[in-house]
Each structure stands twice: as C-alpha cells, then as structure tokens.
Amino acid sequence: MKRAPLFILGTILLVLFAVGAVQVYANKKAEEKVEELFERFGLEEKSTYREVNYSLLSGTVEVSGLNLVTDEGSSHIDRLVIKKLTDTDIEVYAFGMRGEDKDFRKLEEQLRALGYDDVRMNTYVSLSLYEDTKELLVRKVGVEVPGAFRTEVSFKLTGIDREFINDLKGLEGEGDDREKVARIANRLKRVYLNELSLKLTDPGFMNRLLEKEARDKKKSVEELKRDILRGIENSIAEDSSEFEKTLVEGVSRLIEHGGTLVLEARPREPVSFENLVLYTLMALQTRDFSHFVKELNLKVKYQEV
Structure with missing residues (x-):
C-alpha cells in the first residue's frame, strides 16, 4: 500500500516531463516555420516578434506582435497564422497589418478622411502546386x-x-x-x-x-x-x-x-x-x-x- 503514492508521484512526474518535452518540441517547430518564412522573403535579419505558438493537432503556427523592416519601411502585423508552408503548399493569413511606407500612409490618410479611425489591413494567400x-x-x-x-x-x-x-x-x-x-x-x-x-x-x-x-x-x-x-x-x-x-x-x-x-x-x-x-x-x-x-x-x- 505504501507503494501507491510513489507510483502516483512517478506517473505525475512522467506526465509533466512528457508535456514539457512536447512544449519544447512545439516551440522549436514554430520557430523553424517562422524562420523559414522570413528566409523566403529575405527578412531573417530584419524581423522580430513577441510570441510564437504551435498547434500539434493542426500543425498551425501563430505569431503575435510581428515587426518587419524592408527597404520601403517598417510594418507591424498583430497576428500571423501559418497553416501550410512547403514548396508546393502555402496557406498564410496576416491580421492587423500597419505600415510606415508612403503607400500605406496615403491609404490611411484617405480612409481616415472617410471616418475610418483605426486603419488595419488583413491579407491572405492559399495555393497549391501539383x-x-x-x-x-x-x-x-x-x-x-x-x-x-x-x-x-x-x-x-x-x-x-x-x-x-x-x-x-x-x-x-x-x-x-x-x-x-x-x-x-x-x-x-x-x-x-x-x-x-x-x-x-x-x-x-x-x-x-x-x-x-x-x-x-x-x-x-x-x-x-x-x-x-x-x-x-x-x-x-x-x-x-x-x-x-x-x-x-x-x-x-x-x-x-x-x-x-x-x-x-x-x-x-x-x-x-x-x-x-x-x-x-x-x-x-x-x-x-x-x-x-x-x-x-x-x-x-x-x-x-
């Protein structure tokens, strides 16, 4: 009977270890996906983000607080969702985009004149090459x-x-x-x-x-x-x-x-x-x-x- 508490404790420790290992794997997978995306667009040395999460069930990567710097200016994305990113399949969604470049500033100025106070853009792409x-x-x-x-x-x-x-x-x-x-x-x-x-x-x-x-x-x-x-x-x-x-x-x-x-x-x-x-x-x-x-x-x- 005295062995039961030890068995329960061992089981709990094993579960916690497994959860921790899965979380480490998920975070590593998420960071790899984000780095791959940055590399494709030549932004690996010009980008920062606040947080990245990876869903093991869906394989979806979600990046929060993303900042990009290009020759045209800097951009901010509230949330970037990467569902697929391979050589033949891409499905990416960007929510809450704001830019410092002149084109976005011009669009923002025009929309503000029409009463749109918080101008943010959403973009998305989904494609497959067979x-x-x-x-x-x-x-x-x-x-x-x-x-x-x-x-x-x-x-x-x-x-x-x-x-x-x-x-x-x-x-x-x-x-x-x-x-x-x-x-x-x-x-x-x-x-x-x-x-x-x-x-x-x-x-x-x-x-x-x-x-x-x-x-x-x-x-x-x-x-x-x-x-x-x-x-x-x-x-x-x-x-x-x-x-x-x-x-x-x-x-x-x-x-x-x-x-x-x-x-x-x-x-x-x-x-x-x-x-x-x-x-x-x-x-x-x-x-x-x-x-x-x-x-x-x-x-x-x-x-x-």
Whole structure:
C-alpha cells in the first residue's frame, strides 16, 4: 500500500516531463516555420516578434506582435497564422497589418478622411502546386480593410512546374536579362488559364465616399447616387452585349447597396497565355471586348451583403 503514492508521484512526474518535452518540441517547430518564412522573403535579419505558438493537432503556427523592416519601411502585423508552408503548399493569413511606407500612409490618410479611425489591413494567400499534373491552383489571394473593402482573386493555371517557378525566381538574380526573359516567354507559351475569379466586396466604403462627396457638392447622398447611376445607365447603348448590361447592373447595385461584385472567367477550353495576351491587346486596340468576353466565357455576378 505504501507503494501507491510513489507510483502516483512517478506517473505525475512522467506526465509533466512528457508535456514539457512536447512544449519544447512545439516551440522549436514554430520557430523553424517562422524562420523559414522570413528566409523566403529575405527578412531573417530584419524581423522580430513577441510570441510564437504551435498547434500539434493542426500543425498551425501563430505569431503575435510581428515587426518587419524592408527597404520601403517598417510594418507591424498583430497576428500571423501559418497553416501550410512547403514548396508546393502555402496557406498564410496576416491580421492587423500597419505600415510606415508612403503607400500605406496615403491609404490611411484617405480612409481616415472617410471616418475610418483605426486603419488595419488583413491579407491572405492559399495555393497549391501539383507537380504531377503541372497545375497551379490559387484558391485565394486577398486584401481587406475591415469595414471598408475586400478584394480577392483565385485562378487555376496548367503548364506550371517547379522549373518554371525557378526560372521566375531567376529573374531577380544576376546574368543576362534578355536570355532570362526569352526563356520565360518561351515557357509561357505552354501555360494555360483554366479559370479565374475576381471579387470586390464593399461593406460600407462606397456609402462613406458618397457621403463625403455629397457634402463637398452640397447635395444629398440620394441625389448624388441618382446622378451617378443615371450617368452609368446612359453610357450603355441599346445594342450593348448581355455581358455589358449585366456588368453595368452589377456596378450600379454595388454603388447603391454595397455587396460583392464577382467577375468569373471559365473558358470552355483552356486559354493559352499567348492567346490571352493577344485577345487583350486586340480588345484594347479596337475597344471591342466581345471576342475577349466570348473566348474567356466571362460572367458577372452581384451578391448582396
């Protein structure tokens, strides 16, 4: 009977040791992931953070109080979440970004003028490279200022492999730029667009902008909206395509009510990058986008908030 307390004590010590060992492993794993991320962007000697945590169950790394220093200036991120970070899979979220560079300062100044007092940005990226099928699937790349706007893009390309990505990275190195560009241009001939989606979400930015514009012009917001919508409607001819009419209707509803405007390209057959450039140049030259819209099978959708 006297051995029972010793057994219980030994068990407790063993559990505490195991928990401590797991915690040490988790912290080491988290720091390795963060260092790997910094190294990829050349920030290993210019970054600091307050705390890092690693979840053994999900494999997620969470960094708090991250400070980055680049040639453009310093940036702060309240919380960085790394769910995947390998050569073929990336899923990273950054919350509460603030910057000292001139571009962020300009954006901050513009948003403050519209009544956004605490301007912080969230960004995220999720993508996978499938080497066996040479597919690059970008599930989402987005930027948002909570309460103001969110933009997001997703697409799928075929003809992309590790060699192609290495060639793109090589453009930043030393050597004959003409040779590098020629090699990239040749490889782009084998890259195809399978699908593309662009999203713009407005949870209140346009309304604040209209309120400010209305005050400056000494008009009511409703009166200003009517003027803008009337101008948009008058820009569409009677023989306009269905796509143009749907686009104008979507833009009008976005201005009037906020919400999300989605532009989708789902070509019936994958479109080569070479043809994509050609269609774009032809449309810009002739100002006739009908062929461009047809070949990419472009659709516009409006979604309410």
